[in-house]
Amino acid sequence: MAIRIHIDVILAKRKMSVTELSNKVGITMANLSVLKNGKAKAIRLSTLDAICKALDCQPGDILEHIDEEEIIG
Incomplete structure (x- = not known):
């Protein structure tokens, strides 16, 4: 699949921890x-x-959708 996830970038910009996001969203740390x-x-x-x-x-x-050729090359 050619989808990149940028949650870590947004978390850093918001100065929020994964634990805090997990609690706000209501999903487990493992799933996050x-x-x-x-x-x-x-x-x-x-x-x-x-x-x-x-x-x-x-x-x-x-x-972010990326071209699969970017992944291979």
């Missing part, structure tokens, strides 16, 4: 870690909405 590390296969829109509210951002700030 899977998402943050780009290992998730899917994300619920309700979870994305909660993350965007907690981080005061747009989905495009978190998710």
Whole structure:
């Protein structure tokens, strides 16, 4: 899949810890870690909405589509 996750960048800009985001969003640290590390296969829109509210951002700030050739090359 050619989607990059930028939660760590937004967390750093907001000076927020993963633990704090986990508590605000209501998902486990393990699930947030899977998402943050780009290992998730899917994300619920309700979870994305909660993350965007907690981080005061747009989905495009978190998710980036990249060309698969960039991954290979």
